[in-house]
Amino acid sequence: MHLVLLVGAVLLLISGIFLQMWSVRPARIGAQYALQLPAVLLYALGAAMLLFVSFPDSVSEGRAVGFTLGGAAGFVGFFMICAFAWLSKTRNLDMLEKKMGELEKENRSLSRKVSTRNDQTTHETPLRHERVLYQLNEMKRRGIGFITGDLISVTGVDVWVNSENTRMEMSRVTEPTISATVRFLGAQKDQYGEVVADVIADQLASLMADKARVAAGQVLVTTPGSIADSHDVKRLLHVAAVEGEPGQGYRPVQSIENCVRSVLSEIDRLNHNGEKLRSVVFPLLGTGGGNSDFPYTAQVMVTACVDYLLNHRGSELHTIYLLAHTGAHVVACEEALEADSRLARR
Known part of the structure; x- marks a missing residue:
């Protein structure tokens, strides 16, 4: 069972890394910050599984929206709360990034026109x-x-x-x-x-x-x-x-x-x-x-x-x-x- 969890944790972490690398490509401009949420969740779940495998007796407790979470679930819950708090700020950041990209394209075009x-x-x-x-x-x-x-x-x-x-x-x-x-x-x-x-x-x-x-x-x-x-x-x-x-x-x-x-x-x-x-x-x-x-x-x-x-x-x-x-x-x-x-x- 521990081997299965370990393999699953590694796969989740690798998936998170690849998702983050994919999200920062130029074609993702306008949604890059929002895509950080699933990447963080993959990191959190992978880290929690590694923690559970490495320290099966570890304890992490806390309360979130009226529920008490403990162990690996508490660890994941903590990261999920942080991730959703980040997501609430991403809309404006993504819109700003997209607008900056559009302005850069417009600036290059205008520069070429002036030069011509x-x-x-x-x-x-x-x-x-x-x-x-x-x-x-x-x-x-x-x-x-x-x-x-x-x-x-x-x-x-x-x-x-x-x-x-x-x-x-x-x-x-x-x-x-x-x-x-x-x-x-x-x-x-x-x-x-x-x-x-x-x-x-x-x-x-x-x-x-x-x-x-x-x-x-x-x-x-x-x-x-x-x-x-x-x-x-x-x-x-x-x-x-x-x-x-x-x-x-x-x-x-x-x-x-x-x-x-x-x-x-x-x-x-x-x-x-x-x-x-x-x-x-x-x-x-x-x-x-x-x-x-x-x-x-x-x-x-x-x-x-x-x-x-x-x-x-x-x-x-x-x-x-x-x-x-x-x-x-x-x-x-x-x-x-x-x-x-x-x-x-x-």
Whole structure:
């Protein structure tokens, strides 16, 4: 009997320790103090059982709410009274902690906005490479975040997404676009850096051989060309996210969320066929060519990504990044991620 009590006491104490460690995680902000109550009760019961096993003849007596408690029950009762007295004060503490967390997030967002407005070159100057990830509350191993800096600095992400027009006509390699970057990096070059084989553009042209355009949101898949070796990329997915008219230039397609879903569905299809694509990076679709509605685009894309992962829980894709090329992109991505209550920052 004593051995059973001893094992039970140890398990209760270990449970209390793990509960307390779990309760102090950032995701528990707003309920951390209240969660101390069950932890204290586990400690109390475990300690009482240890006391009973170690000193079976010990006596602890006291009165609580009209009852007389003795022995181990008195010990537990004492701790329960203390715990409930603490709980009566936790509501205000938890509310204060939650409010402080919200203010800290707001302060970070405002600081980034001020920095972006003060830097007149922020839309032109890429940032240093950094990765920020948020996890889904319901699926801890799935993450959505953003990568700062230029696409050329991104390595080790299985899939790159290229925001292309409905004609799948890539930008010239000298243009400051994602399409141009992908085209140049994927090409075969001679010892002087000159393109000798336009690998990605040629593959797209071959896929488009019998058609003039594709529907908005359509996804075409190519190999990564030279990017496979230089950046450890396994696939390029080209999504028709903009459409153009003569004399009017390009504009985003009406449904950016459909573009996101199409890309993620295509990745799942490729995985189903035996590929191992676990991560993907998106540019902010359709925001080139002078379109600066970054906050709206980021919010739409984050929502679409979260919806997709929650609706496709068997997906083998576990990490989705947005590319935040400038300070304005970072502000938009961070605000969109912070605003989605289904996510928590890692």
